[in-house]
Amino acid sequence: MFKRYLLFALFALLGPAQGWAQDGRITGRVVDEKSKDPIPFASISLRDEQTGALTNEYGFFQLATPVKAMDDSIIVMALGYRRTALLVKRGATMEDLIIEMPKQSIELANVQVEASKVKALMLGCRSNSPGTGMIQGVPGQQYALMVKNEKGKKLGFIRSVAFYIGENGYPREPFRVRLYKADGNYSAPNSDMLIDNVVVSAVRGGEWFTVDLSSYNIPAPEEGFYVGMEWIVSGDKFYTTNFMDNYTPYGQILRPTFEIKESRTWSYNIGRGWSLITLANGNNRYNAMIRAEVDAYK
DSSP, X not given: OHHHHHHHHHHHHHGGGOOOOXXXXXXXXXXXXXXXOBOTTOEEEETTTTEEEEOOTTSEEEXXXXXXXXXXXXXXXXXTBOOEEEEEEXXXXXXXEEEEEOBOOOOOOOOOOOGGGEEEEEEEOOOSSOOSSOBOOOTTOEEEEEEEOTTOOOEEEEEEEEEXXXXXXXXXXXXXXXXXXXXXXXXXXXXXXXXXXXEEOOSOSSEEEEEEOGGGOOBOOTTEEEEEEEEOOOTTOOEESSOOTXXXXXXXXXXXXXXXXSOOEEEEETTTEEEEOOOEETTEEOEEOEEEEEEEEO
16 A cells, blocks of 8 residues: 555656657746736646646746647646636747736635634644655645535634645745635636745744745635645746756655545646545545644634
8 A cells, every 4th residue: 555655656756757859849938917027836838738837936937849739729827817828839939938917806805803703723634643655746736635614613714724744855945835715626626715926935844834824814715725735946947747957856745644534635737737636545535734724703
């Protein structure tokens, strides 16, 4: 059983490195439509090719052009912006593209919470002992756990989220925090609840790392929500799913838990979207070790 978990982690780490040899190349930068500021960690994917890239910290990207179809679409997605698409020809070389993205506004509900009427409620993983195995991703990959409101409490704002970072790997590498509503197909993660770039780094591994989100005033959906970790590219390095020039997989390791009896963890890969993780250990399922603290009315 342990070999399955190890192979799963290795697949997540090494799987996107296939198909390096490509003829054409697309390079460019993703920027804000109005301010022209660079947009870091935007997802660039080819719809039919099912490959993609992640912009680096300065908004730059490079991507191999499609080889499967005569025409394909470049789909650009960035946190807090509306999705953008461009047409690209097979084998074409397109250099120094500037892709401008319009901002997407999200109206937060006007929730009034009286401090005397609420208490802290923990959702998601409760254990402090990680299960055997590791979850290590590549830039642009995400793992998100559905933190359910199992007791049906009336909820207020999200106070914080936490991730159990493994002691191996590079625990202090940065990652991005993601929050989603469970409004996708089959209740998959879909709509962003946090539209700000919250990029954080753990002090060390082998323990819970908590991120304070209280200043964002994000109402917690009554049924619960998804908390995700997204691996990113730091500095000026490039990452693509079909060639890995000057790139070595790196990053922090998220530990798994087997305390939950159902599969609540979804994995996201650029160009492929979300998929539910269904590994099991006896009667319990393999889930990411993530939790959240929210306001709950007394």
